[in-house]
Amino acid sequence: MIESWRWFGPSDPVTLADARQAGARGIVTALHEQYDGRAWSPADIAERAETIRHAGFDWTVCESIPMHSSIKLRTGEWRKYIDQWKLSLDAVGRAGVPVVCYNFMPVVDWTRTDLRHPTRTGGLALRFDMASFVAYDVFVLERDGSAEAYSPEILAAARKVFDGLDDDSTARLERTIIAGLPGGEDSYTRETIRARLAEFSQISDDDLRGNLIEFLREVVPVAEEAGTRLAVHPDDPPFSLFGLPRVVSTPADLRAIMGAVDSDANGLTLCVGSLSTRPDNDVPAIAREFADRIHFAHLRNVTCDADGSFMESEHLDGRTDMVDTIAALLHEEERRCETGHVLSEIAMRPDHGHLLIDDIHKTVNPGYSCIGRLKGLAELRGVIAGLTYTRATKAAVA
Incomplete structure (x- = not known):
């Protein structure tokens, strides 16, 4: 797997040099300063890519190209904004970024009540x-x-x-x-x-799902032509907030999305923590079912309460069996190597992390401190190394 690190650009208090010391190979980022729905210019994308290359990394995933709410509603100036999104997607793909993560959550993105x-x-x-x-x-x-x-x-x-x-x-x-x-x-x-919220008050699950599918029918061919792959991020949390529909929350949702546009460029970001907050989601089973469409993985874990509350846990100590989940991803990588798939390695990043030690007293982006993610990456790296060794040993004996 490609050990990657999320970086929010030059203003991020956790620097590329910090990511290098953590041992990451790839960077997950975007033009975060440009979030108003306008198309990103190839020049700005090239400048960001060169900054990443100069620091010794690959730009493994673009997370994310901002999506104007009119695209999700398919009202107002949605045509203008979807055309702008397609231009950004094309430019990112042609710059050599192999995966673009995006989400289709209405109004509120990932949501917490206590940081x-x-x-x-x-x-x-x-x-x-x-x-x-x-x-x-x-x-x-x-x-x-x-x-x-x-x-x-x-x-x-x-x-x-x-x-x-x-x-x-x-x-x-x-x-x-x-x-x-x-x-x-x-x-x-x-x-x-x-x-x-009033704008979305009359939109149903079926409406939003239909708008997502229409969006995919337009953008997947652009991704194919540009040489990149889309990876939808699950809803976080995967249940309704403010009475709004959520349509990327369950295996049934994923089957509908992947089946609507049957292309390798129409893929999934396996966010373990997001999916884990629904008690009816079996994340290792989801990883196995959708393995051939998983182009990116957010590896984090949660502990959950009966009323729907949840908390970010240690990466290896939460509701989901992280070892089993990683084993499914490594098995898929092995299959891809055998078939010559261009994305033979799946990019992953240690998602979120606890505030630890002196990071507690620093100003950092919530969930994206250095030490907590470094700890998570080290633990995940150990799991990957152990599973890889075990598979190699079994293969040698056989």
Whole structure:
């Protein structure tokens, strides 16, 4: 596997030099400073690629080309924005970037309620607390019809959370949920998120799924021509937020997406942590079923509560058997080598990581500190080395 490292560009407090010391081979990045839906220029892409090459890395994955909400709604200026997206995709592919990760989550991207939740070892982790989220949705945002969407039990827990909030903690919770997290494409105020939610209020799961499939029918041929592959990222979390549809959450969703446009360029980002937060998702089984379409992997883990809450866990200690998942990916790599597939190695990155040691006192992008990811990468590297050795030993004996 290609050990990669997410880098948010020249302003990232965790530098390319840090990634080099972590032992990464590849960089996962994008033109994060250009997020308004306009096409990225080949010159800007070439400049970013040269920066990465000069530091001794390959640009393994573009994550992500920003996607204007009109594309997901297929209203307003969607034609203009999808054409701009296709231009960026073509330019990234022709620059030699082999994979483009993207998502189709409406309004809010990956979502948490606490960016500094204490762990049992003294570090800090990202957490999504269902009662806190419902407290914001029902009692702070006061979204129309929100109270009817939740059970009496979770509403009672949310009311207790809300009653304990002061102005500062309310503002912090709101910033965490709607003000944008690293790699997200939208940042909102309370007024603007109400307006955006209203735009999506009449769109169903079937509508959004249909819009995604129409999007793929347009962009997959561009990816094929440019020599790159698309890898859709699962919803994070993989269940409805603010009453919005989510259509990249289950194996059935993935079958619909992959089957709609049957091309190797229409692929999947296997985000272990995102998929793991649904109790009915068996991630190693998903990895095996969709192995030939997995072009990128986010390797992180979560612990989950019965009410839907979850927390980022140690990479090897969570709901999903990470060793079994990596074994499925290594088996697919072996198959690709035998068949001559151009992507014989699957790019992976240690996704997120706890705030540890002196990183706790530094300003870093939430989830993307240096030490926590370095620890995760080292653990994952050990799993890969052990599995590779075991497979080689068995093959030699045979």
